[in-house]
Amino acid sequence: MTRRREYGVAPSFEELSAYMDNELDPARMHEIDLWLELNPRTQAELGRIRKIEKSLKSAARKQPPHEPP
């Protein structure tokens, strides 16, 4: 129960996505950190997305820039 109070309302997918981008306020970031500790499956999903995005970013960097000079 204490834990439940600490993380507040369960995050939506959109909120989790913003969490991945560090786009939430620090208090909510902390609440989601705690919530993820109790939800390892979602934590694993976020880990998977991070890994995919890291590969995507690395592959994109090897390509010429998209903005004309």
Next chain:
Amino acid sequence: MENSADKSKVPAGEAFQTELLALIPALRRQALALSCNPALAEDLMQDALEAALKMNSSYAQGTNLGAWVFTIMRHIHRNQLRKHRRRRRLETSANSIRSAAPSPEDQETGLVLQDALKQVGAMHPAAMETFSLVVIDGMSYRDAAIKTAVPVGTVRSRVARVRRIILEAFQETKDRASA
């Protein structure tokens, strides 16, 4: 005399529209020269006309209207090219992950990702562009919102939408493999 009296009663907006309509054949040719594709040229011309109508108050009367609209068209075309390049860059990146993958599992990751991004590109091109700005270029939601001229909340939901599609594509593949 009667004609000139009638003309003076025509509102400036209406005269502007008439002059603009007369430019359509020339604008169509210019749009085709820029885009090299009849369907894209038609869209480009429509977008340029729409923008010109919206911005008619900034047109200096008596100057070359054709040149003014063509400048607008070139800006629109350049923005469209940038957006297209960002989307293509993501798809090409997914392809290069697949071709450079050391294991069959990684190759499959690249393939699923490529399909998912193609789907996003076709159904949600604006979301794809926003995703590219935030995830690949590392822009903040605020900067991406300014760049794409949408509210921060829209950036947030677009990025989440693309992530959800990618995640669902991987989940479907996993489900198929375990069935």
